[in-house]
Amino acid sequence: MMKCSIRNLAAGVATVAALGLATGAAAQDKVTLGVSIPTATHSFTAGIVWWSNQAKKDLEKAHPGLKVIVKTSSGAPQQANQLQDLLTVDKINALVIMPFESASLTQPVAQLKKKGVYVTVVDRGLTDTSAQDAYVAGDNKAFGRLAAQYMAKTLNGKGQIVALRGIPTTLDNERMNAFAAVIKKYPGIKILDAKYANWNRDDAFKVMQDYLTRFKHIDAVWAADDDMTYGVLKAIKQSGRTDIKEVFGGAGAKGMVKMIMDGSNPLIKADVSYSPKFIYDAIKLTAEARLKGQRLPANTIIPSVLITKQNAKEFYFPDSPF
């Protein structure tokens, strides 16, 4: 009974609001926005799920004519099935999707677009860009570039760096190439080696232990991801080595941002943002544009920003799992 009346009330509010909006501009009276994302399997994707639900909460409150449906899936085939359900069962007219794989989801997304759904693709672009209306992504090049620039500056253009890479992917290549391109401009800085540690704490621990055995002098470490930074810090602590002056992670996980904020670890002084919050931004941009009947620009890059003690507070989200 209670539930029923609340629902009626909500529906009432929604119609009133919709009327209000309708008089304002040629707006779409109701937007049903589907969000299709991967399930939380590591802290970054957990952040994606958390920020999607956060967007649903904030936006549905702010825009009564908006309904957001968040669906997670554990693989590409499941995600493709889910897209069909979103269309036939939930009757969505806008979609924000973070595809598992570019190639295998291009067709299923194209089908939805053909039926009139407005599609925003996040993070991983589709192979055929005509299947999407808008593309929103983080800046992987800046992820590597900002790290390299900061490290070159603190090292005064001289020193030896070891790097840890993620999982062999185009995204990882973009970051690594951007990093190496900046370092190349400083002849005094040498990248001793760059090995894969799979964005994993344990693997990073092992790789760092072996770097410490192999190189008797290391000035700085580019861990390239905050999860890997944890493993790196433990390995350095165990070795008792004091030659390393800096460890630079990446992505802005809350534990690392806190460390920068508090200045609690002399090795961690800066980070670069690549926050799962971009899914929040993508949902918000899409929803607000569609409510006004507008379109998004074809490409929106959410900039990666250097996080230091001065601005760390803006990047600290204690409630997010990431």
Add this chain to the structure above:
Amino acid sequence: MQPEHTDAIAGDAGPGAPESVTPHRAPARSWSARMQGLGPIAGLVLLCIAGTALNSSFADLSNIMNVLTRTSFIGIISVGMCFVIISGGIDLSVGSMVALIAGSMILIMNGLVAAVASPVWVIVLGMAFALTLGALLGLAHGVLITRGRIEPFIVTLGTLGIFRAVLTYLANGGAITLDNKLSDVYSPVYYGSLLGIPIPVWVFVAIALFGGLLLNRTTFGRYVQAIGSNEQVARYAAVNVDTTVTLTYVFLGVCVGIATVLYVPRLGSASPTTGLLWELEAIAAVIVGGTALKGGAGTITGTVVGAILLSVIGNILNLTSIISVYLNAAVQGAVIIVVAFLQRRRS
């Protein structure tokens, strides 16, 4: 080994004579059979020579200790896995089990901080919890396999998903982190050493010796081998197959618990990627060490050497850069196949 075995059983197996189904009563091993047992050791020695040649730091005491310490998790699990595989079973869930035990152990310890004054006691209780949970999860596997009559592959494939999903749920998709104060008190369990040898290595040695004794010098060990070699004959020989098989899973569960107790102080956290693919590493260590995947025969020494060998490959690859990082997995695969070739059985 296999054919000799069956001969012995066919020859004099009879009710009430479980002794006769043991490999110890089989004809003495021939010289060539003994050489096959040396395959993994030969492989390891060759790898070590190659490692030292590529980078002299490989032979540093600190590097050797690093490698042995990181092997200890997989090594301890492999000892338990060895029993399960010899008895003709398999356990695919151990990696997920590590994650689940690590996560719930950290949550329990964090919860106890307020209630129990001494952090040492909190850790002792946490360890006891980890071992108990390991044993119980192993017991659940054993009961489902023997009483439920479900294939071990399916039971543990199911729990592989369940354990990791529960951990992901507990961690809310992120990481579960140990209380800082506890972390400091607990860290010597991984980072500390005794007589210059890290604690995890001591524990690994102790578990391996215990496993060796259990397999070769006790009735339980002989029953395990008999069941793996021919379950029907073992039943006729009045071996309590269900209990023995269940106990192998319980023992493996306890081994996973011990490995987790050593693992948690290393990073002080558990996340959905903890222990990812450890089941494959543990199974590979056992098989590379000369145990037959179909069960019946195997050695703890081989398993220990197999586990060390697998982590030495990774170590050498990290210490050099003569091979493109893109090919690391290929080198690992090739070495595993070569070692398996060295210790192949003749049929």
